[in-house]
Amino acid sequence: MRTDITLANAAPTLPPGLLTLPSIGLTPPPAIILYGRDEKGRPHSSKFAGDMTDEAEAAARLMGFRFAAADTDALRDLATCLPAGRLFSSGKGFVPFVKTSLYERLLAATGTADKPMPMKAHTKPADGGGAPGAGQGRGGGGAGAGDPPATRAGAKAPASLSEVGLGSFVLAQGDEGDEGYYAAKVLATKTPDSFVLQWAGYSDLPEFVRPRGALGLLPPEAAVGLA
Incomplete structure (x- = not known):
């Protein structure tokens, strides 16, 4: 008895390994690190998600801070030690204090010189309370x-x-x-x-x-x- 092979009963001829599409791993963009000293010389730093690059860089410019992408092993390690930043409606960001030792490591990893922010001119508050x-x-x-x-x-x-x-x-x-x-x-x-x-x-x-x-x-x- 002869059995004709039709499209309905034909077995796949491709190797099993080719039937499953390989998963594609997407690498997220590196975190953005903001860092700098305030007018009193106190070190600040925080990290922002890599998809917030434009906003974080704009905040750094408004605040007079530096920014760097955590795209090296040293910076990625340092980023894990930094608090997460957040943005305000004014365009500035939450960049809290960090230990001087951590800040110095950050300067070394980015190859930047340690320069404090220039002193700001303060006006007398209208409401002392x-x-x-x-x-x-x-x-x-x-x-x-x-x-x-x-x-x-x-x-x-x-x-x-x-x-x-x-x-x-x-x-x-x-x-x-x-x-x-x-x-x-x-x-x-x-x-x-x-x-x-x-x-x-x-x-x-x-x-x-x-x-x-x-x-x-x-x-x-x-x-x-x-x-």
Whole structure:
């Protein structure tokens, strides 16, 4: 008995390995690193996703910072140590403080010289209540005098601004003209709605005062390791 082969019962003649299309791995663009010193010489750096290249570079120019693509092994390793940045509606970006040792490694990896930003001309704030008080001491509100503890026992990052108290880690607005918010620790209560703080990890920098309205909440996971 003869069986004719038709298209309906014909077996594929291609090797099995050729029946499956190979997966194509797309390599994401390298992260963009923003870095630089502020007018007080403090080092800042953060990383942005590679698909935000244009926006991150524009933010760097507005802030007077440098930028580099993490396209070498050294820069990719450094990028894993940097906080994630974010962009503001003004076009500037969130570029927090980093350790001097990390910043120096970044300079070496990019082959750039360490140059501080030029000093900015500051004008006297119109409203003293909301003005930053960088360099101010603790004044009459010394530690232990009317300082409420953070509402959640042992919590470094309060769940709301009403819970901010002695020992809390928060985001504090930068100096005048700086739209960024940076991690800081509450050292004392100056008034019911203003606090004496210190930048987290920078105990050698002066204490400063911020009103409650110039603070933001720090994600609990970001407070891990802060002291």
